[in-house]
Amino acid sequence: MNTAQYRALASRNILFLLLTSCLTFLIVGCEDPGVVGGGFTDTNTAVKVDTLMVNGIETESYNFYSGNLTYFSVGQFSDPLFGDMKATGLIRPQLISTSSEMADTANMKLRLVFNQDVIYGDSLHTAEFDIIELNQVWRGNAWNLKDEPQFDENATVASFTVEKEDSIEVDLSESWMQAYREFATSEAADRDSTYRINFPGLAIVPKSSGKIIPIDAQESDFIIENPESDTLQVSARDWAYSLDRANVSAAPSQTFKLHSTFEQVINFDLDLTRENIGSVNLSKVELVFYEDRSELDGSLSQMPPSTGRAPITSARLQLVEPSNIPIVLQTGSILSNANYDEEEGSYRFDITSFTNSVLIDGIPSELKFYVSLETNSGIIRSSLIHDEEAPAEKRPKIIVTYVQNQES
Template identity: 35%
Template sequence: MTKPNKGFVSLYISLLTLILIFNGCEDPGSVGNSYIDEPTTVIDTLFLDNIAVENFQGYSGNLQSISIGKYSDQMFGDIQTTGLVRPIRNPNIPDSLNIEGNNFSLKLEIQLDSVNTYGDTLSVSEFSIYEITSLWRGNSYRLDSELTYDEGTEIGSFTIGQEKNIIVDLSDSWKDKYATYLNSDEANIDSLYQYEFHGLAIVPTGNTNKISFPNTSNSRFLILNEGMTDTAAVRLRNWAYNSERTNVPQNAVKTSLHSTIEEMMKIDIPFSQIRDKHQTSNILKAELVLYEDSIGLAQTLPTSHYRPDVNFINIDLATTSQKEFQYQLSEHAFFGFKSQDAPYYKANVTNYLNNLLFGQENNSEILIGLGSTSGILRSTSLYNQSASQQLRPKLIITTIVNEEN
């Protein structure tokens, strides 16, 4: 045997000895184990039966986008949306652009959302533009707000195919009317503009079968000189959209959710039942599980048709005041998420349930919805208490129980 091999064997024996000594010191042995209770994890599934549908008219003014178009959705009914836009009265106009003699043209530039279209993405949609004849305010506008416009005089028209940026020529008569407010020196011109000049309605026409979403940050009016060599951008002062949904298919085992909060699911958590069973339990985790009709959603979309994705749902505690604001525009209590291929949403409601049982929370009603400030129309369908048991909404409660000898 060579000297290097002898050294390796000596080192191996020394290391083995140290390991045995170390293990002997760390091993708790049978004595320690006999005095420690092993915790037991218990998982209970509670199916939720006290479920109802709540309907609201959500806000649609001054959101991030507006909706224009119409679409016949096999699952969610026939939807028609009309866009409303009004320019600011005092845009920044360069000196090189003379507007006093009305020797300019006025256009509307519409920048569409680059990702989302609702409906037949390969179709061409048609629109007419009319002057609005009633007073409206963007901040308080809702889906069902009353609005009138002059259908007798078309201010402009356009189509949407595959392009994402559209520039629409507007009539000289409407341009001249706008110019009177631009060029006025009256002290009360802002008030007159507010109450007399109401902007434009973008109305879907023809065989339109999709809904598009103009981005309100990048959509604007354009003032151009006669030679179209100089341009002034005119931002939107107010914007909104009207929405009407008809011919909605009814299904007793499913509840629809919409980003417009037209329909939401209300669940009354069975507080007394949970308290009686878990009042002395250590709740490790509580999850709310809601199953989506993913098969139905897929089967009701023909080739080339698309619905904007829904990746999470909002969960709010029920309120008795400012419901539309709470469920659509304010911060939500918690969220339910789904993985890419999962047919259900799962929400961690551990803190809420512990507060309900052991803390100061006394509100056992929660609202499930898709309320959003984006303006993009999104919808999904969840199974309710009338579905088969494996698809019904449920609470999964995980507790720890210490076993006594």
């Protein structure tokens, strides 16, 4: 069976799913883990709950795209669990049209809009940055997280600091503005391609360690102030960021690391056959992973109270061909999305409909399950998840709720 045939399984079982879902209203209560019963108007049926452990979890690491995403991150922070991180941003303005005026006495600024709700590090830290002219050809769509930006430390265009501001406008140097103006006022037929190759833009380089800040790429722009005519707002043509992690320790015992950047994801197989699940009258099937909240919180306990990691709201479950990794992690369809349960510290993937489908037709052997954090949006998020060696109540598991006929 190929992947396309598998994707059609659900539609062939719609009637079956409708019938089995009608049984859900009979449930009056159940406990997890173990096998429990419930009270019913029909005394010949009972609700049961089985718990199946997930084994064979493997981690995979990738150097994935980090350009032209929703955000790009800048800053430095030393995380006891996830290493010493340095995020350097890259940005280049669009080339204005030949009909737009740019005076030789114009002033040029860079306006950066920050997302202060997802700071990684000490939110009260005053972060320092230099804006430095890049000296390499690059494209946002082709930039990877571990690519190294090339620049001359002496080619500083501006400097700025950030504490809790939502945005900031930074005056760029006269020499850099004039270099941009040469391309902006050119009437050559190849001005655009020449600009792309010979005007690489700017690097935003952290100069202090304390926090990493996401920049909203769509809201940020360049501002050209003409003294005697209109002010121009110029959007970014390309943007990206690179992330260097140093002094990274192994994950604590009985855990594995996950990163929203795809620096680490997990894969595994699930046995969802009728022989293993044991019933076709399924009311609910959940795949559950538990965060090691104690280790995550404890690792920051010696830092200021204003220190934290970017919050994680969800995780993604996909069933894909490993040969299509990692691009499919970003672009492929999602089998299930699990919201983070703060009270339980868990991610619960609802795979009921999927399991009902594959009980009959099975899972194509060439496919594997993958779990990753959030979306790769340019915001750096990391977590620690209990593995199959953790205490039983924290191990990854499948929780199966089903209806059983007492007379069968």
